[in-house]
Amino acid sequence: MPSIDIRDFHYAYPPLGQAEPHWVLRGVDLSVEAGSCVGVMGATGVGKSTLCQAIGGIVPQLTGGIVRGQVRVLGREARSTPVPDLAQQVGMVFQDSESQLFNLTVEEEVAFGPENIGLPPEEIESRVAWALTTVGLIDSRERSPYQLSGGEKQRLAIAATLSMSPKVLVLDEPTSHLDPRGKREIQSLVATMVRDSGRTILVVEQDADWLAELADRIVVLADGHVVLDGPPDVVLGDPDELLALGVGPPQLSELASALNRDLGTHFAFTRLDQAEGLLKEDLGGDR
Amino acid sequence: MGTAELGTDSGLRLETVDLTFAYPDRLPALSGVNLRIESGEYLALMGQNGAGKTTLAKHFNGLLRPSSGKVLVGGRNTASFSIGELARRVGYAFQNPDHQIFAGTTRDEIAFGPRNLGLMEAEVTDRVDETLEAFGLVEQADLPPAMLGYGTRRKVALASVLAMRPQALILDEPTSGLDRRSVTELMALLAAYSGEGRTVIVITHDVRLVADYVPHCAVLTSGRLVARGATHAVLRDASLLAATGLDLPPVGRLARRLGMDGADVPLDVVAFKRAYQAVRGGSRKTGR
Numbered sequence: 159m160p161s162i163d164i165r166d167f168h169y170a171y172p173p174l175g176q177a178e179p180h181w182v183l184r185g186v187d188l189s190v191e192a193g194s195c196v197g198v199m200g201a202t203g204v205g206k207s208t209l210c211q212a213i214g215g216i217v218p219q220l221t222g223g224i225v226r227g228q229v230r231v232l233g234r235e236a237r238s239t240p241v242p243d244l245a246q247q248v249g250m251v252f253q254d255s256e257s258q259l260f261n262l263t264v265e266e267e268v269a270f271g272p273e274n275i276g277l278p279p280e281e282i283e284s285r286v287a288w289a290l291t292t293v294g295l296i297d298s299r300e301r302s303p304y305q306l307s308g309g310e311k312q313r314l315a316i317a318a319t320l321s322m323s324p325k326v327l328v329l330d331e332p333t334s335h336l337d338p339r340g341k342r343e344i345q346s347l348v349a350t351m352v353r354d355s356g357r358t359i360l361v362v363e364q365d366a367d368w369l370a371e372l373a374d375r376i377v378v379l380a381d382g383h384v385v386l387d388g389p390p391d392v393v394l395g396d397p398d399e400l401l402a403l404g405v406g407p408p409q410l411s412e413l414a415s416a417l418n419r420d421l422g423t424h425f426a427f428t429r430l431d432q433a434e435g436l437l438k439e440d441l442g443g444d445r
Numbered sequence: 446m447g448t449a450e451l452g453t454d455s456g457l458r459l460e461t462v463d464l465t466f467a468y469p470d471r472l473p474a475l476s477g478v479n480l481r482i483e484s485g486e487y488l489a490l491m492g493q494n495g496a497g498k499t500t501l502a503k504h505f506n507g508l509l510r511p512s513s514g515k516v517l518v519g520g521r522n523t524a525s526f527s528i529g530e531l532a533r534r535v536g537y538a539f540q541n542p543d544h545q546i547f548a549g550t551t552r553d554e555i556a557f558g559p560r561n562l563g564l565m566e567a568e569v570t571d572r573v574d575e576t577l578e579a580f581g582l583v584e585q586a587d588l589p590p591a592m593l594g595y596g597t598r599r600k601v602a603l604a605s606v607l608a609m610r611p612q613a614l615i616l617d618e619p620t621s622g623l624d625r626r627s628v629t630e631l632m633a634l635l636a637a638y639s640g641e642g643r644t645v646i647v648i649t650h651d652v653r654l655v656a657d658y659v660p661h662c663a664v665l666t667s668g669r670l671v672a673r674g675a676t677h678a679v680l681r682d683a684s685l686l687a688a689t690g691l692d693l694p695p696v697g698r699l700a701r702r703l704g705m706d707g708a709d710v711p712l713d714v715v716a717f718k719r720a721y722q723a724v725r726g727g728s729r730k731t732g733r
Contacts, residue, residue, distance in 0.1 A: 174588065201624045202596030253595045253622060256541055305468065308540045308618070309494025331595075334621035335540065337493040337650040338692035364624055367653075367695050406625030409653060409695040413714050420718060421725070430695060434702045441703070441725060 159233060161326050161358035162190040162213060166227035168382075169208060169217060179224055182208050184382030186227075192325075193356040195348060197363055197373035197390070201404025204379045206362045207253055210330045213360065214250045215241045231326060246275060249324030253331045253362075255315030256308075264290070264306070264314055265299040271322040282321075289317040292347060294340075308335040316344065327351065329361040333368060341365070345372050366408040370394050370428040378403055394428045456484035456644040457534055457612040459505050463514035466500060474500045475668045477514070482646065482663075484519075487639040489655040489676065490648045492665035493690040498648045499540065501665065502615045505646075507531040518613070533562055536611030540618045540648075542595075542602035551593075551601050552577070552586045558609035576608040579634055581627070596622045603631065613644035620654060632658045653694035656680055656712040664689050681710055 167186040170179035182205040190196050200206050211217040212229050215236040229236040232247055252258055261267040268289050272282045290296040293313040298306065303314055312335050319327065329348070333341045349372060351357045363369045369376065369390070376393040378386035380403045386393045394400065397407035397415050410433050414425040423440065427433040464478040475497045482488055490498050503509040504516045507528045516523045523531060536558075539545050548554035555576050559569045577583050580600045585593060590601045599622050607614065616635075620628045636658065639645045647659055655662055655676055662679050664672040666689045672679045680686065683706075686693065693701065693710065696717040700710050705724055711717035 171592075174592075202600075202622075202627055203594050207594055254541065254543065257543070305471070307495040307499070331622060335494070335618060337690055338652070339690040340494055364622070401625065404624050404626045406628070409714065410699065413696055413699075413717055416714050416718050417721065421722065430699060430702070433699050437699070437703055437721070 159192075160189040161192045161232055162188065162360060163230040164188040164209075164212075164228070167209075167212065167229055168224075168226035169205075169212060170224040171208075172222045172224075181382060183212075186379070186383050188377060188384055188387075190358055190360060192358050193352060194374045195352045195359040195361065195372060197361055197369040197376045198379065199363065199366065199369070199376060199400075199405045200379035204404070205382060206379060207330050209379070210250065210252075210328045210360070210362060212236060213326075213328050214248050215239055215244045216250075245271075246322065247325045249319035249322055249327045251312075251315050251319050251327075251329045251332050253334065255312045255332075258315045258318065259303040259311060262302060263299065264295060264301050264303060267303055267314055268317045268321045271318060275322075285321045285323070289320040292320060293317045294343060309337055309340050312336055313340065313344075316347075324357070326358045326360075329359065329363075331362055331364065333363065333365065341368055348372055364406060366394055366400075366406055366428075367410065370408045370410075371430070378405055380404070391426065391428055391432075395426050455612060456486070456642050457519045458482065458484045458517070459535075459613055459644060459646075460517040460520075461501070461504065461511075461514065462517065464501070464504065464511050464516060465513045466504065466509060467512050473512070473668055475504075478665075478668070478670050480663055480670055480673065482644060484644055485639070485642045487635070487645045487660055488647070489659040489662040490646055490665070491650055491652075491655065491662055491689075491691060493650065496665040496689075497668040498665055499617055500668075502537065502617060502646065502648055505531075505613065505615060506535040506537045508537070533609070534611060535613045535615065536606040536609050538603050538606040538616045538619060540621075542598040543591075545602050545605070546590045546598060549589055550587050551582055551590050554590050554601055555582075555605045555608045558605055562609060572608050572610075576604045579607075579630075580604040581630065596624060596627065599623060600627060600631075607634070607638070611643075613646070614638065615646045615648070617648045619647060620649065620651060628654070650691060652680060652691055656694050656697075664691070666690075677712060680712055683710075 164186050167183055169183040170181045173179045198206055208217055213231055218225050219241055259267055265286055268286045269282050272285050293316055295313055333344050348359055352359055373390055376390050377384050394408050394411050397412045400407045408428045411428045414427050417423050417425055425436055427436055459482040461478050461480050464475055465473055466475040467473040492498050507523055556569050556573045559572045577586050603619055635645050660676055662676045672685055697710050697712050700706055705720050711720045
């Protein structure tokens with residue numbers, strides 16, 4: 159059974175005044191196998207965040223609006239499972255992660271979820287310590303979340319989700335405010351969660367270079383549905399097609415295209431290791 | 446000093462002298478920063494999360510006041526400006542759009558600044574229309590910005606600052622949450638704005654963005670200024686990048702791995718292609 163199973167999903171936010179309903183999502187089909195990492199890309203306003211919130215049941219339970227089709231998460235109907243119940247298995251990190259933070263200290267923020275499901279104190283402490291160490295904030299546990307920088311707040315929001323040990327993790331642009339080091343840390347963190355603990359991850363991201371190194375599969379949304387779906391090398395391999403959809407290609411795939419166009423080569427790469435191997439071969443093996 | 450520099454159509458020089466700042470009960474967020482940004486300069490302010498980029502920027506519009514040292518705007522100490530006087534000269538777009546968005550419609554949000562500059566209503570309308578068009582927000586003009594998606598809210602926040610046409614413009618991580626098309630359009634807009642002689646500062650840790658678009662940069666680490674100069678010169682300093690936690694853009698990292706990392710490590714696709722062509726030509730010849 160797939161962890162996330164979305165079929166012919168349509169959604170319109172509640173119309174403003176007399177306006178016609180505007181269908182943000184118009185027939186999304188997306189099935190995500192347990193233990194895989196799917197990257198979602200698409201232009202601003204295409205409905206990526208709406209889709210994330212539908213997986214967490216927030217859309218339509220807290221937003222209202224009109225729904226057709228279905229979203230099932232771990233076998234449960236997201237539309238009718240109470241959001242707090244879903245939240246125990248589906249971790250969400252929102253794009254404006256600052257809006258998720260409300261406790262007085264960093265450690266309280268991370269302990270909040272585990273406390274609310276009634277875990278024993280020693281279990282809570284070990285989860286808090288693990289989550290804060292994982293995101294590199296263990297030395298800031300006494301600080302106020304409001305004293306943190308933008309990137310630190312983003313990592314804190316991720317830690318607060320990790321401490322719930324969710325089976326499914328939905329990350330909406332989790333690295334948008336992170337510096338290169340922070341981005342690499344989140345990348346290896348996500349990879350570890352998929353590889354070692356079999357979690358299912360859906361991550362929305364604009365940075366295709368970052369996503370290419372991480373995702374098993376990339377899905378591109380346009381016009382309210384999935385228009386491209388496949389392995390990163392295939393989906394991210396055609397920069398012109400991506401740009402036409404408002405999506406930024408990885409710089410390495412832009413490079414492969416440029417080399418092919420001007421040198422008559424036939425490179426196809428999106429990741430650093432891959433590019434290094436192919437170019438070394440092209441230059442004559444022993445370099 | 447100043448009258449010409451404080452005229453509305455020119456840029457503005459921004460300068461810090463031995464600027465030190467500490468938030469209450471914390472170690473200094475900025476220590477002895479001496480940074481001079483020339484009138485009309487287009488500069489990226491880079492550094493890791495928590496390096497002090499936003500803290501530094503907030504000194505230029507008076508949101509923060511130095512613990513010691515001073516900040517000069519157009520040659521004049523910011524201590525002698527009211528917040529209002531500074532705000533009309535130095536525009537600042539927050540990292541989080543929700544820290545500034547408040548109006549009922551996108552149109553009103555963008556009109557708020559120009560209207561408060563005391564412009565005639567016809568001029569306000571012109572500027573708003575122009576700005577909506579430039580940011581691709583025409584369809585959202587009559588919608589409440591708080592209901593728009595995050596990327597679109599960011600555009601509204603940036604648009605409302607740009608509509609004031611400040612002499613110095615500071616944008617805090619303006620591209621996060623924007624798709625590639627919006628990034629390309631925004632960077633074209635900023636290049637044009639800077640081309641009119643205004644001062645533009647972009648706070649970011651996106652090295653690829655800076656390499657592609659921003660001619661000058663300054664790098665902060667733990668509250669100290671550690672580099673300042675032409676972008677390409679700064680980004681080619683490998684030990685500096687390592688020490689500041691910044692990274693070369695992907696093509697630069699690839700070049701390093703291939704040993705194409707002389708003084709001119711390529712920082713964009715075109716430069717890489719040229720360098721690769723040269724190496725490849727060389728290796729083919731020796732192969733024969």
